[in-house]
Amino acid sequence: MSESMEKKLSQAMAELTAVQEAVAQAESELSQASATTRSRDRAVEVTVGPQGELTALKFPGNRHQNMTGPQLAASVLEAVQEGRAQMARRVMDVFEPLTRTSGGPTGLRGVDIDWDRAFGSALDGTDGGRRRSAARLHDEIHED
Secondary structure, eight states: OOHHHHHHHHHHHHHHHHHHHHHHHHHHHHHTOOEEEEOTTSSOEEEEOTTSOEEEEEOGGGGGGGSOHHHHHHHHHHHHHHHHHHHHHHHHHHHGGGGSOOOSTTOOOOOOOBHHHHHGGGGTTTSTTOSBTTHHHHHHHHHO
16 A cells, blocks of 8 residues: 555544544533423423433423313423424534534545434424535535
């Protein structure tokens, strides 16, 4: 193998190692993350874990006692959806640097993440157009 090829391979391996370390760091950071939200009527408070799972449900001030079943259900769903959306945005923010093209000499592309597939309805109407890092591929196709 030529010296130039060995150097490129070495650089690519170093970049791969850096990406693996960054992913491990992001996963570690998010493993203990949570989002706590309240419904607009303040009757329900939920805490959502890093994978969008419901980890706590509270009824502050006992406002729920004067609610009908459908009203309470709507408040719970609203608070859970907002918590899931907050966690999804946080995960996207943490992993966003990994979706960019490497600045290294090998020009490795960033990781492509389909946020729709990862979070589904948790992102409905909340992402401001950042849902899919693969959008850059779409842009590149149209430029050709």
